[in-house]
Amino acid sequence: MADEPVASIKLYGRIFLTMDIVAVTGLRIGGKPTSLQIGGLENVVLRDPLSQRPYIPGSSLRGKMRSLWEKATNAPQNFYVRRGSPMVRIHTLDDKGILNNDVVCRIFGATGDANPLGVKNPTRLIIHDTFLSDASALELDEAGATDQPYTETKWEAAIDRITSAAVPRQMERVPAGARFTDCKLIYSVFGNRDKNPDQPPLDDIDWFFDIVTMLQLVEDDYLGSSGSRGYGQIAFRNLRLGVRVTGEGDPIRYRDLRNTEVYPTLESFSAALDTLKPDVAQLFR
Numbered sequence: 157m158a159d160e161p162v163a164s165i166k167l168y169g170r171i172f173l174t175m176d177i178v179a180v181t182g183l184r185i186g187g188k189p190t191s192l193q194i195g196g197l198e199n200v201v202l203r204d205p206l207s208q209r210p211y212i213p214g215s216s217l218r219g220k221m222r223s224l225w226e227k228a229t230n231a232p233q234n235f236y237v238r239r240g241s242p243m244v245r246i247h248t249l250d251d252k253g254i255l256n257n258d259v260v261c262r263i264f265g266a267t268g269d270a271n272p273l274g275v276k277n278p279t280r281l282i283i284h285d286t287f288l289s290d291a292s293a294l295e296l297d298e299a300g301a302t303d304q305p306y307t308e309t310k311w312e313a314a315i316d317r318i319t320s321a322a323v324p325r326q327m328e329r330v331p332a333g334a335r336f337t338d339c340k341l342i343y344s345v346f347g348n349r350d351k352n353p354d355q356p357p358l359d360d361i362d363w364f365f366d367i368v369t370m371l372q373l374v375e376d377d378y379l380g381s382s383g384s385r386g387y388g389q390i391a392f393r394n395l396r397l398g399v400r401v402t403g404e405g406d407p408i409r410y411r412d413l414r415n416t417e418v419y420p421t422l423e424s425f426s427a428a429l430d431t432l433k434p435d436v437a438q439l440f441r
Contacts (some may be wrong), residue, residue, distance in 0.1 A: 165278075166347050168357055168440050169401035171364050173341040175422075177212060177286055180389040182310065182329035185216050185380040199327045201307055208305055209293055210330045212339070214283035216379065222264050224373040225366070229259045263363055280346065280360070281367065286339035288330070296331070304328060312385075329387060339392075341367065345440065361437050368426055375422060395419040397432065399439045 185202050201210045226233070231247040238244040249258055249266050258266075265279030288306060296306045303309035308331050313322040343364045347357030371392055378388030396418055419425035 167402050168345045168347050168360070169399060171343040171345060171361075171436065172398040172400070173343070173367070173395065174398070175339050175341075175395040176289070176393045177217075177336040177339050178391045178393050179330050179332055179334045179336075180391050181332050182308065182387050183210075183212075183334070183380055183390065184327060184329040184382060184387055185210075185212060199325065201328050201330060204287060207287075209288040210306055210334075211288060212286040212336050212379070214285050217286075217339070217374070218264075218281065218283045220374055220377070220379055221367070221370040222260065224377060225263075225370050226260055228369075228373060231258075231260050259366065263366065278344070278346070280344045280363070282342040282344075284340040284342075286336040289335045289337040292333075292335045296334070302331065306330065306334075327382065327387075335393075343367065357440065358437060361433070361440065364436075365429055365433060368422070368429065371422055372426065392422040393420060395422065395425040397425075397436070399436060401440060 183201075184199070186199065202213065203209060204211050225231075226247045232250065233245040233247055234250050235246050235248040236243070237246055247260050249261050261277060263280050266277040293306060296302055307328050310327045310329060311324055312327055313324045315322050345357055345360045345364070347360060375391060377383065379390050380388040382388065419428065
């Protein structure tokens, strides 16, 4: 029996996108109820158990980015996470897909048990949890106007259309204006050493910039729950781009052809992409 061919994948390095997330409207990413007693909050926000500050899980932002990207690219919803009620479907590779042509799985990865091909592919995108800034925490503390530490309680009501009877409910959310700092998106640049040993993985680098489009989709939509009722509008601020090439001991090198390290808005960062793309590619040569 002939030996199986040896496959290889090379990690050329990583691209780092670091930014702040500002709550433009009240933000609610849910946690577990505070208690079962009468008057206890049921619709609460997720908090760091040590500091009790609200935070944004990396999974929430990553999941929102993937969901909107699947819709924007019309990716087929061909894998059942749950077949019962409610039915939950997502996109994965199918027997017609080629990994490098799959605009979703080439960034978010694929698990062998989630596609008929049994193909496994490492994710390129990692997103860390993002925590309420010290400045925002201090501002909310000093204001003394929040119902809970760092959050407000918003009353809502479901109203019977015939009798006008109301069923009130409490919704906890992070107030508009709160800032979460140092959200880190880490993108791994892979390649095949055997096919192109001396060439930078330009396809992988190009795919990174699809992430900028995903962030714009999130800004135009919402994060967390109750977005149709005005919650969850966010803005990305103070974007910084860096690259670390595998094998180099240098610190992350932030690149910006305009001689400034920080892009104040996602719009300004997007406007600089045409100059940033070749600059980033050059670092991998």
